[in-house]
Amino acid sequence: MNDHELIFERLYFLLRERNLTMNRLATLSGLRQSTLSSLEARPTGVPKADTIRLICQALEISVHEFLDFPPYNEVER
Template sequence: MNISEAVANRILELCKEQNLTVNKLSTISGITQSTVNDIVNHKTKNIGIITIKMLCDGLDISIADFFDTPEFRNLEQEMY
């Protein structure tokens, strides 16, 4: 798994936890629906930290909480 796939999976996981659709997340985050759809459908490979920050704000979580999952910890180990 690469980082863009991990980000997409995390967004979908958080939407499910918060009972949000991707469309609703895009609205409350101030990001276009097409951008969020491209991320979750693995069409965007380089997701900027500003975009992630805006999504986190919409989800009412910190960036640290966003990345604090086993998926991201395993990615870190795979890079070395």
């Protein structure tokens, strides 16, 4: 699984957990729906840090919480 798939899988999980849609996330985050749609549609696109920060603010979690899942929370040796 690439970074795009991992990040969007995590985002979908958090949206389902909070019973939110991507459209509602756009409204809460101040991002355009088209911005989220274009990120979602690009198979290699990974949201920039400022976009992730806005998403996290809308979800009322920290960026650390957003990225606290494997493989991002594992130490590579």
